Amino acid sequence: MGGISIEDVSVSYAGNRVIERLSLTIPNGSFFTLLGPSGCGKTTLLRMLAGFLPVESGRIRFGETDVTETPPHRRDIGMVFQDYALFPDKTVFDNVAYGLRARKRDEATIRRKTGEYLERVGLSGFEARRPAELSGGQRQRVALARALVIAPRLLLMDEPLSNLDAKLRVQVRETIHDLQRESAITTVFVTHDQEEALALSDAIGLMRAGKIEQMGPPGEIYAAPVSSYVADFVGAANVVAIRLAGGVEAGGLARFRLANQDIAARAVSWLNEGEAWLLARPEDILLLPTGSGSGLAATILRRQYLGSRTHYRVRLGDDGPVLTVECTGADHARFAPGESVEAVLEPARTLVAPR
């Protein structure tokens, strides 16, 4: 019951099939993020939900209502754009009131609601300003208030933070998070930034070439990627080509040789013998001084000191693969380039995915 459902939808753009038979359900009130690199179809999917792009086949439902044929202005959506899309000739107040006026609310309601939402985004007192007199962060807050004040059935956000600098991005991100949780408006958020996705979402749909590669809560996407693509896109991952001697069932331990040493890792899915990927996150690899006896022999190639942590480039064995390792905690910068160490890849936190 309820929620937004996309059923078996295909979209073509300029002759290319951009979305291929995609199905997806977004529960009511949840914050759903479409994550992926540019060109993966995430913005296309968002614009299709808004109604700006026609679907080729399939249905879109908002709750019980089929909106596949509904034009955008009758879909009852709120939309936040990458470039804010504020009306430059209108004041902040008129921008926020625009949707209420289109809905023919009475002037008193418009005044009250607009004031209320401007206060929520921390812009009380800015009513008479024009967009040009606001900073980027303030503009995006106005855009957010404008989209939310109409209490839309669905809130769509197209990379709303990507034009902001790093510090503002975190601030506006918090505003978005708070407002969405308060209002419980179903939200679809498009980004290529995995940190935003992890920080904001109830669920993430990771897209690749017009399809959803993996869908799930942030923790699951991060800890249990189903493929090397997901592992590499969400959080950095070392991806190493390996050969399995035998097949493994999903969740079972795969055993193989790496840099002439035996090692085990968890299989993300059912695997045949043969070629596979080893996935290991830099922060999941442990470096120990030589002689600890529990890890693979390795040599430090390069060290980057980053204050709270240190990044190492480490070669396994004499001519094995080179991995990135992130060390935190006390003495994280203690290894010097050229030093021999041991690298521990814990089987539970190391994954093997099909090639």
Next chain:
Amino acid sequence: MNSRAITTNVWFWLSLAALIVLGVFILYPLINVLASSFGAARADGRSGWQILLAEPKYLRAVSNTVLLGLVVTLTTTLIGVPLAYVTARFRFPGKALIAILPLTTLIVPEVIAAQTWLMMLGNNGLITRTLGGWGIPVPSFYGWSGLIIVMTFIYYTYIYMGTLAAIRGFDQQLEQAAQSLGAAPGRARLDVMLPVVLPAILASALLVFTLVVGNFAVATILGHKVELLSVITYQTFVSEIGNDPVMQSTLASVSIGIVAIALFVQRFVLSRGRYEITLGRGAKPVDIKGAPAFALAGAAAVVVLISLLPLASVIAGAFTRARGPVMRWGEWTTANLERVLINAPDPIINTLIYAGIATALSLIFSTGVSYLLVKKRNALTPAIDYLAALPLALSGTVIGIGLVMSFNQGWLSLTGTAAIIVLAYLIRRLPFGVRNASSTLYNIPNSIEEASISLGVPPLRSFVAVVLPLMIPAIAAAGVLVWTTTVAELSASIVVYSGGRETLPIQIFRLIDSGLMAQASAYGLVLVSIILIPIVVATTVFRLDIFGAK
């Protein structure tokens, strides 16, 4: 059929309507002109092309026209490019004067420029007679010398403005990068700046070439014994009225061909070095002092003074007593102005009415067409784009001849009406209006319109509520420019007009032809005022950036 398909279709049908209008009024006349040049309807059975090749007069006209085009393109480049460079990069005394240069070309119509130069340097000219009185012989101003000098000083501002914009947009960091890599400053400038600025220079040079080839006013008034295509085409048109329009269309086709070849050459040259030009922070002008500053200021002052000469002469001429063709310089009177304002104001009234209607229609049509071109692309819009730009390659004479040939009789008979003059105005200024409105629309992101739609306002109302208000300043600025160039239009309107429908430029042209310079000046002064007043009001009262819109 779902509602989205219907809204898509609205734009499609509008595009189709625009395409039909453009097809009827631009393509159909053009095809008529080209087609009848191949007709062999003359008494002797030769086609226009056979006659063209057989008669040396015509071939001379073609080669003279091309030669004049090349020479003036060169001279305008030699003045325009250095002037733009100096203006962009240096500060020197009197520099502010240069800023008014683009204005002079705009406010002094070609016909007045030609006339005032004659008043100074023609056989009866003020300077000619004064110098002659001192025993200094002045060579004849008619023919090549007059053509080149007058056209150079009319058209160099196009090169100047095009180059100036490019140099100002040129990222100084590129130049500094070249210097940091060991290139000497002068060398660095040449190596790095020239390739970036060159496309702009080439584009404005082509524009000048096209304008010279199509120029009618100066060519007719000063050409004298130098046969030129536009003059011969017009003369043939006048003598062929009622006869077979073979020769006029052949000659018109030749001038279309010359411009087409020039366009092709420009495309070819530009396509060989295709790179993206990122506009960056232009260099700040540097102060120069001492002798070089005086030299620069002096050279710039000469250019500015010569450019202002027509304006000064037309004012002086309007208030100078005249007996027939003889100007009595030094004797002042207001009789000329009284005469044109009170006794014979028809050309003024005609100009105001025709140009007013044309400007209003032009703004509406070009805004609509641009909206289709920029925001609602469909299968038909590329064709609309081409057709709307086509008049750029056609001289006024050609457009006029095409209209007369196509709408002389039959289902849409316009000859002898005011409508055909308005139509000629509309077609000539259409590419300008569309380009202007398009560039404004490109600067308005789609997201603004989509934001309005997403908030529940239907597409058409969204356009009116959020897009149109953003376009108003640009439309108003374009309106002023369309107005100024329309009231000055001569070469197409003189072909299509009929008795009693003279406009100011036509009347001035006829008076020059009869040698009545004082009256011509009086009308000229009225015309300059009609051009200047809207510009002044728009820039000072409404603070519109008219030249930014260009």
